[in-house]
Amino acid sequence: RRGNLNTKMGGGRRRAAVALLVALGSAFESGPGVVVERRLACRGRVVERHRLVRRPASSQDDEEATELRARAAALREEVAALQAEAEAVAASKEDKAEPPPVVEKPKPQPAPAEKKVPDDWIEWPDRALACLPYLLPLSDVLPYGRYVLIEFPLLAVALVGPVAPFVAVINALPFGSLFLFLALTSQIRNLEIPRFTRFSIQQAVILDIALIFPNLFGELFGAFKLNPPEAVIEPASTTVFFACALSIVYSVVMNLRGQYPDGIPLVSEATDRSVGPF
Secondary structure, eight states: OHHHHHHHHHHHHHHHHHHHHHHHHHHHHHOTTEEEEEEEEETTEEEEEEEEEOOOOOHHHHHHHHHHHHHHHHHHHHHHHHHHHHHHHHHHHHHHOOOOOOOOOOOOOOOOOOOOOOTTTSOHHHHHHHHGGGHHHHHHHGGGGHHHHHHOHHHHHHHHGGGHHHHHHHHHSTTHHHHHHHHHHHTTTOTTSOHHHHHHHHHHHHHHHHTHHHHHHHHHHHHTTOOOOHHHHHHHHHHHHHHHHHHHHHHHHHHHTTSOOOOSTTHHHHHHHHHOOO
């Protein structure tokens, strides 16, 4: 019995030793940092053992790690050199860059000044021709000045004396004023005539048209058989006469000086719009 028991115990120990060797071999094969767990059966009891087995580093691994560190250091140095070179190039470009050109806003140009016709630009024949159209309003305004011309004959001589033959011809012809009015009106748009002359033609026509309104009032009073007192007719006729006569004298003087007679209120503005810029 004792011999059988020893034989059995010896077989169990041998099995335990073999299991331990197998566990150690698997631990070396698994690599460093791996925990190996094995259950060993010894004499009917289960024992859990934890062992950390590390594989010793070889000289070849150390050489590879050293080479990798050297390469990493070389790459860091190369990146730092490239970054410094890029910064230097950018700084040089900023120094050489020219400032953007300054765009100046266009200054508002003043309105062109009105061109004044010099005195020596208008020829004397054109000046004299520009005075002739005012014979039309002069021949039509003389009846309104009968009160003044009778009381002041010298005024009649000074105003009508130089042009009395022309005025007499116009009044002697049937519808002389109408024919002269139509003739002057047809020449207003004739571009062959200088604008200086056409301006006076148009202004003389407008003055003659303005004389239609007081004549119209006189005909209306006659149609309704109204006889206004002389205290109203005389100052009204005298006012019309002086307004038209002074406009004619002013226009003739300005024409002889070679300047546009554009100072008559309302009339000159309408004349300038009718003639146009050319």
